[in-house]
Amino acid sequence: MTGEKDSLARSLCWNCQSAVGGEYFCDQCIKIQPAPPDLDYFQRFDIPRHLSIDLQDLEQRYHKLSRKFHPDLFQQNSDQEKAISLEISSLLNKAYGTLRDPITRVEYLIRLEEGAVKDIPAKAPPDLLEEILELHETLENYRQLRETAPDRAVDLQKILITEQGRIADRITALEKELFELFDTWDRWQDQRGSASADQQKQGRSLLERMKDLISARTYLKTLLQELNNELSDKT
Amino acid sequence: MSKIVGIDLGTTNSLVAYMDRGEPKIIVDRNGRALIPSVISVDSQGWIVGDRAKERLLTHPESTVYSVKRLMGKGLADVQVERKYFPVPLTEKQSGIIQVELNRHRLTPPELSALILKEVKQRAEEFLGETIKQAVVTVPAYFNDSQRQATKDAGQIAGLEVLRIVNEPTAACLAYGLQKKKRGVIAVFDLGGGTFDISIMKVKDGIFEVLSTNGNTHLGGDDLDQRLIDLVVQEIQGEYGEDLRKNARSVQIIRSEVEKAKRQLSSDDVAEIIVPVNENSVYRRQLKRSEMEESIKDLIEMTMEPCRQALEDARLTAKDVDEVILVGGSTRMPLVRTRVREFFDKEPHSELNPDEVVALGAAIQADILAGGIQNMLLLDVTPLSLGIETMGGVMSVLIPRNSTIPTSAKELFTTFVDGQKSVDVHVYQGERELVKDNRSLARFQLSGLDPLPAGMPRIEVNFTIDANGILQVSAKDLRGGKEHSVEVKPSYGLGDADVERMIEESFKFAKSDMEARLLIEARNEAETILRHTERAMVQGERLINPDEKARVQENMSLLREAKEGTDHRLIRERIDQLDKATIKLAELLMDSSLRSGLKDKKFSELP
Numbered sequence: 001m002t003g004e005k006d007s008l009a010r011s012l013c014w015n016c017q018s019a020v021g022g023e024y025f026c027d028q029c030i031k032i033q034p035a036p037p038d039l040d041y042f043q044r045f046d047i048p049r050h051l052s053i054d055l056q057d058l059e060q061r062y063h064k065l066s067r068k069f070h071p072d073l074f075q076q077n078s079d080q081e082k083a084i085s086l087e088i089s090s091l092l093n094k095a096y097g098t099l100r101d102p103i104t105r106v107e108y109l110i111r112l113e114e115g116a117v118k119d120i121p122a123k124a125p126p127d128l129l130e131e132i133l134e135l136h137e138t139l140e141n142y143r144q145l146r147e148t149a150p151d152r153a154v155d156l157q158k159i160l161i162t163e164q165g166r167i168a169d170r171i172t173a174l175e176k177e178l179f180e181l182f183d184t185w186d187r188w189q190d191q192r193g194s195a196s197a198d199q200q201k202q203g204r205s206l207l208e209r210m211k212d213l214i215s216a217r218t219y220l221k222t223l224l225q226e227l228n229n230e231l232s233d234k235t
Numbered sequence: 236m237s238k239i240v241g242i243d244l245g246t247t248n249s250l251v252a253y254m255d256r257g258e259p260k261i262i263v264d265r266n267g268r269a270l271i272p273s274v275i276s277v278d279s280q281g282w283i284v285g286d287r288a289k290e291r292l293l294t295h296p297e298s299t300v301y302s303v304k305r306l307m308g309k310g311l312a313d314v315q316v317e318r319k320y321f322p323v324p325l326t327e328k329q330s331g332i333i334q335v336e337l338n339r340h341r342l343t344p345p346e347l348s349a350l351i352l353k354e355v356k357q358r359a360e361e362f363l364g365e366t367i368k369q370a371v372v373t374v375p376a377y378f379n380d381s382q383r384q385a386t387k388d389a390g391q392i393a394g395l396e397v398l399r400i401v402n403e404p405t406a407a408c409l410a411y412g413l414q415k416k417k418r419g420v421i422a423v424f425d426l427g428g429g430t431f432d433i434s435i436m437k438v439k440d441g442i443f444e445v446l447s448t449n450g451n452t453h454l455g456g457d458d459l460d461q462r463l464i465d466l467v468v469q470e471i472q473g474e475y476g477e478d479l480r481k482n483a484r485s486v487q488i489i490r491s492e493v494e495k496a497k498r499q500l501s502s503d504d505v506a507e508i509i510v511p512v513n514e515n516s517v518y519r520r521q522l523k524r525s526e527m528e529e530s531i532k533d534l535i536e537m538t539m540e541p542c543r544q545a546l547e548d549a550r551l552t553a554k555d556v557d558e559v560i561l562v563g564g565s566t567r568m569p570l571v572r573t574r575v576r577e578f579f580d581k582e583p584h585s586e587l588n589p590d591e592v593v594a595l596g597a598a599i600q601a602d603i604l605a606g607g608i609q610n611m612l613l614l615d616v617t618p619l620s621l622g623i624e625t626m627g628g629v630m631s632v633l634i635p636r637n638s639t640i641p642t643s644a645k646e647l648f649t650t651f652v653d654g655q656k657s658v659d660v661h662v663y664q665g666e667r668e669l670v671k672d673n674r675s676l677a678r679f680q681l682s683g684l685d686p687l688p689a690g691m692p693r694i695e696v697n698f699t700i701d702a703n704g705i706l707q708v709s710a711k712d713l714r715g716g717k718e719h720s721v722e723v724k725p726s727y728g729l730g731d732a733d734v735e736r737m738i739e740e741s742f743k744f745a746k747s748d749m750e751a752r753l754l755i756e757a758r759n760e761a762e763t764i765l766r767h768t769e770r771a772m773v774q775g776e777r778l779i780n781p782d783e784k785a786r787v788q789e790n791m792s793l794l795r796e797a798k799e800g801t802d803h804r805l806i807r808e809r810i811d812q813l814d815k816a817t818i819k820l821a822e823l824l825m826d827s828s829l830r831s832g833l834k835d836k837k838f839s840e841l842p
Contacts, residue, residue, distance in 0.1 A: 063442050070612055071641060071702045075398060075604040086641050090699060093614075093639040 005210075014080065024068065024088070032074070032081050035088045040112055041095035050190050051106055051182035053099060062096040103214075104180065110211050122222060123215035128170070133225070135163055139230060160231060165225045171217060178213045181206060239369045239398060239605050240359050241406075241597025244348060244386065246304040246455060247428030247564070249273050249679035250591060251355045252598035253363065254607060259410060259595040262362045269591060271358065274301045275350050277337045284354040293491065296322040296483040298338045302457055303351075305429045306344040307389075308381030310727045316453075320461060322483045331727050343733075346390035356395055357755060362758045369396045371601040373593050375430040375620045377450030379664050380676050381707050381727045387705070398604050400703040403427070404434035405445055405615050406596025407562040410587055412438050413599055413611070417584075419557030422545075424575050424583065425593075426538060427563035429455040433542045435549040435556070441610040446639045447548035448618050449541035451514050456497075456565045459531045463493035463522075466530055467508060470520065475512045483733075485510070500524045501567045528570045535570055542578055559583040564590055614639050617700050624661040624670045633698055636666065643699040645715075648681060653689050657682035660696065660724075662706065675726040681710055693732050696721075757806040761798045764810055765791060771820055778823040790816040 013020050016029040025032055042049045045061045067073075069092060074085040098104045107120060124132055138159055145153040188195075188203045195203065241259070243250045248270040251262045260281060261269045268286070276288035283291065291299045300323050306314055311327040318325050324336040334341045352372075359367050372395075374386050383400050404423035411417040416440050425432040432450035436443060467489050472478050479485040489510050496506035500522070510518045532612035546552060559575060561583045566572065575583050587595065602608045617640050622632040633644035648658050658681045665673025684692050693713035700706055708721045730771035773783070779787075794809040 045558075063440065064615060066442070067612055070614070072603055072612060076606055086699065086701060087643075089702075090641045090643040093642050097638055097642075 004125055013019070015045055032069070032077075032084045032088070035091055041099055041108060041218055044092065044095045045099070048186075049109065049112075051109060051196050052186055053105065055100065058096070058099060062092065102182075103175075103217075106178065106182075106210055110207055110214070114208055120211055120214050120218065123212075124219050125170075125174075125216040135160075135223075138163075139227070142230070155160040157231070160227060164224065164227050164231065167220050167227070171220050171224065174213050174217045174220070178210060178217070181213075185210070194210040236278065236487050237365055238359075238363060238367055239371065239601035240356075240363075240367055241594055241599070241601045242355055242370050242372045243403070243406075243594035244304065244372055244374075244389075244456065245273055245593075246302050246353075247273060247427060248590065249351055249355055250594035251359045252591075252594040253359065254598050254602040257608075259413070259598040259602075261594060262359050263329050264358055264361075271351070271354060272301075273303065273351050274373060275298060275303070276349050277340060278301075282350050284350050285330050292322075292487045293484065296487045298323070300335055300337060301348065302429055303335070303344050303347045305453070305457070306335070306347065306739065308383070308385040308727055309333060309344075309377065320464075320486075322487065330741055344383045345389040345619060346392055348386065349392035351451065352389055352393035352395060355747050356393060361755050361758075364762060366756075367395070368695070369398050369601075371399045371597045371604065372397050372403055373401050373403045373406050373429070373597050374451060375425075376404050376432040376445075376448040376615075377430065377452050378402075378704070379452075379619055379674055380621075380704070381674070381725060382452070383703060383705050384725065387703070399600060400705070401597055401600050401613070402432070402434065402445075402448070402615055402704075403593045404432045404448070404562060405436070405443065405613060406594075406600060406807065407560060407587075407592045408434070408436050408438065408443055408468075409596040409599045409611065409613065410592045411558075411560055411584070412443060413608075414595075415584075415586060417558055417560070420551065420555050421558045421560060422556045422579060423560045423562060423817060424538070424542070424566065425450075425562035426565040427455050429453075429457050431455060431538050431541065433538070433545045435545050435551065442612050442614065444614040444639075445616045445637075446551070447545045448616055449545040449548070450618070451537065451541060454534065454537055455563070456494075456544055458534055459497060459565065460490060460494050462531050463497065463527065463535065464489050467493060467510065467518070467520070471510065471512055471518050474518065475516055477512050479510075479512070497527065497568075499812075500527055501569060511837060524569070532570065535574055537569075538571075539574065539578060544651075550733075553579045556581070557820060560592075561585040615702070615704070616640060617642070619664040619674075619702055620666055621662065621664050621676075621698065621700065621706065622670075622673070624663065628670050630665070630668060630670045632672055634700060638700075639702050640704055641702050643697055646698070646796055648692075648694045648696055648698050649690050650684065650687070650692050651689055654686040655689065655692075656684050658684070658694065662698070662708075677708075677723045677725050679708060679721050679723045681721070684713070686711075754801060754803040754806075757803040757810070758798055761794055761806050761810055765798075768813065768817055771817065773823060775820050775824050779820050783819055787813070787816050787820060 001183055011020060012018065013026040013029060013031060013033065015031040016026060018026060020026050020033055022131040045058060047053070047061070066089070069085050069088045071085050071089055074082050086229060095135070100107045110120060111117070142153055142156040142160060145156060185206055188199070188206060191199070192203060238253055241252045250269055250271065253262060263269050271285045272289040273284065274288040274292060275377065276283040276291040276295060278295070278298065288299060292301065292586050301723065302317070305317055306325070310331045311318070311333055314325065314333065326334045326336060328334055328343070332343050334343055335347060336710060356367050360481070370390065372386055372390055373785050374383055383805065386400060387397045404425045407425065408421055408423050409422070421436045421438055423432070423434045423436065430450065430452045431454040432448065434448040435446045437446055468479055469682070479489065492508045492510055496508050499506040503524070508520045508522055512518050513605050519775060556579050557583055559579045560574070565584065566589050572583060590842065599611070602612055604614070616637045617634060620632045620636045621634040622630045623646065625631040633646060634642055652657060659678065660679070660681065661670070661678050662676045663673040664672045664676050667673050681694050681696070684694070692711055695713050696708060696710045698706060698708055708723050709718070710721050711718055768787065772787065790809070790813040794806070794813050797805045797809045
């Protein structure tokens with residue numbers, strides 16, 4: 001949740017022992033402080049937990065923070081300060097890399113909301129199960145024929161190329177649906193503090209829907225990759 | 236604080252640069268030469284590096300080695316191609332690191348590179364008149380962890396603290412950014428003596444952000460030369476029935492001839508190759524540019540796939556690229572320029588000398604680290620995915636390629652058997668699914684675990700790639716909270732103990748190095764005292780009598796004479812004599828103008 005910054009236990013500056021409360025630099029001696037451990041990626045950039053992000057604004061925030069914490073700026077400082085800058089800089093780079101891309105951004109958000117560490121598992125979209133089974137069969141036949149009777153493999157290759165296009169289209173469609181949910185999520189996020197039980201449920205089902213879309217997308221991406229490899233081997 | 240220099244440790248040539256009032260400058264030797272050939276030779280007197288070593292390639296190929304950079308951070312199995320062509324034998328130490336045999340000496344690639352770095356350091360010290368202790372050293376962007384670590388080790392062995400390892404294309408981009416004010420999306424195409432890199436960067440408000448990088452650490456001018464060598468060797472065999480491959484000296488003559496021809500064909504349409512075959516016959520051949528291009532075009536074509544991949548990883552197309560920068564001597568070839576122009580559909584830049592631009596960039600980065608330049612910041616990436624081996628030999632990626640560095644990843648480890656006291660972790664770098672197809676970086680063991688039921692221990696391992704692109708590992712027991720020490724054993728590299736020993740050895744070995752350094756220091760000091768004395772003579776003109784003046788002048792010319800020689804003891808002696816001769820003058824000057832507290836000081840001690 002937001003507001004964690006305030007609830008962080010106050011601790012002491014490693015250098016001058018004065019009280020610090022989650023600031024990046026000590027007020028008294030201006031030494032760099034270890035990264036507050038509980039800040040999520042959104043909080044690190046001081047932006048709301050939204051899925052629609054202004055990328056230019058994010059980049060500006062990232063550059064501004066990089067200019068404060070990058071290890072290049074601590075080359076002449078103590079080992080302790082170097083280590084802290086390395087840690088904060090690493091977190092910053094990871095946070096920016098994750099939020100910059102809409103897919104990794106939504107994956108991160110889902111994990112954050114669920115408190116999960118693991119990746120979202122890949123799952124075949126239920127309506128495609130039969131088609132995918134068939135595709136695997138065609139792929140297997142194609143592999144065999146390519147070795148034994150290359151001329152007969154050509155027909156199967158045509159089918160596979162068609163499938164390749166269909167899967168790519170499906171991925172695009174899944175992504176479109178996913179991105180359309182972004183604004184719904186953002187609106188829900190803005191009023192989640194005062195949400196009724198019903199609205200809470202709404203938020204959870206929104207997350208579930210996005211998770212399913214991600215699962216299906218990951219599955220189809222792997223399948224498409226497999227097809228691409230198989231078909232490019234040929235040429 | 237002493238200066239931090241920027242060093243381009245190249246496959247074929249090395250260079251060193253420094254920042255002079257906000258401008259990067261290449262350091263040249265007494266004859267004005269910037270390039271130091273990365274060639275090392277040995278004779279009974281000791282090590283020879285640079286131009287003289289390069290000459291010895293033709294006369295003493297059995298005790299001379301070049302292109303050592305291609306061996307850095309590698310095992311013998313990785314360099315089978317090089318092994319065939321190397322004039323000297325390559326063997327392997329049991330730790331998996333290559334050793335090069337030069338006469339009776341056996342040296343690892345980091346030790347050989349250290350010899351080059353020492354030469355570079357010496358040149359910088361001579362030029363700048365001060366001791367150099369710290370440097371920024373460049374490496375190909377596509378170098379893996381082992382190759383970077385080997386480069387850092389080389390610096391340490393040479394007595395240099397390598398403050399930062401910087402990627403060559405990135406360094407070049409810094410130089411263009413500072414000197415040519417380049418902005419926007421920039422593609423840096425870097426084809427050097429032994430390696431190829433492509434980096435896609437975004438330059439905005441002084442931030443140089445690398446979006447993606449790709450390349451081939453086995454592709455460069457050396458490979459083009461080898462193609463032409465093969466061509467010549469075959470033709471000689473066909474024409475004269477002589478197989479010159481076995482003759483190290485002939486091979487080096489051919490190498491030098493085709494290299495010369497290759498260079499010439501960057502501007503001319505035809506070049507001549509002349510190789511003595513035996514006492515009676517000489518092979519002579521006119522090589523047309525089109526012929527050369529025909530025989531190397533597949534190698535040039537190999538640069539295109541990395542360019543495509545780099546653009547894809549940056550999520551850009553060729554249209555999005557605002558500027559293309561050419562780096563590395565091999566980009567002088569018209570064929571390379573044509574292919575780059577076609578691929579990116581724009582005229583590539585080469586206003587800054589492609590041989591020098593990397594060293595200039597390294598000097599800029601050195602200045603950034605020293606706190607000089609404050610508005611420029613470099614955000615680079617790791618070129619290869621980093622992962623660990625999981626069940627079934629599958630690579631589990633922890634840090635994907637093109638992640639901005641520094642970066643880190645945490646992974647939890649546990650045990651499979653009751654009472655298990657240690658867990659082995661094997662780290663890899665590469666893009667393939669199975670670890671056996673990737674590059675083994677290091678192994679380490681999490682040991683000293685409390686004997687617990689399987690799956691109970693929780694060890695959190697933190698993998699950090701620092702701003703040099705080098706891996707650091709630390710581990711913590713989440714149950715007890717105690718830190719685990721992790722001793723990482725590199726798969727293809729020197730352990731810390733090896734490096735320490737080599738530093739010691741290099742001091743022992745380096746008696747002649749020591750002499751050379753004493754000479755430089757003595758010369759520098761002589762320079763300083765001469766300058767001070769000259770100034771004092773002008774200031775104290777009317778204070779001293781003619782006899783005194785003549786004595787000082789005589790001592791000055793004696794010192795000047797000694798300074799031109801190579802005997803550092805004589806120089807020291809004459810510095811002392813000049814010091815004594817100027818005591819009177821110093822006193823007079825003090826009395827007349829300075830506080831009496833400074834009395835009895837020598838000139839060399841004055842500010």
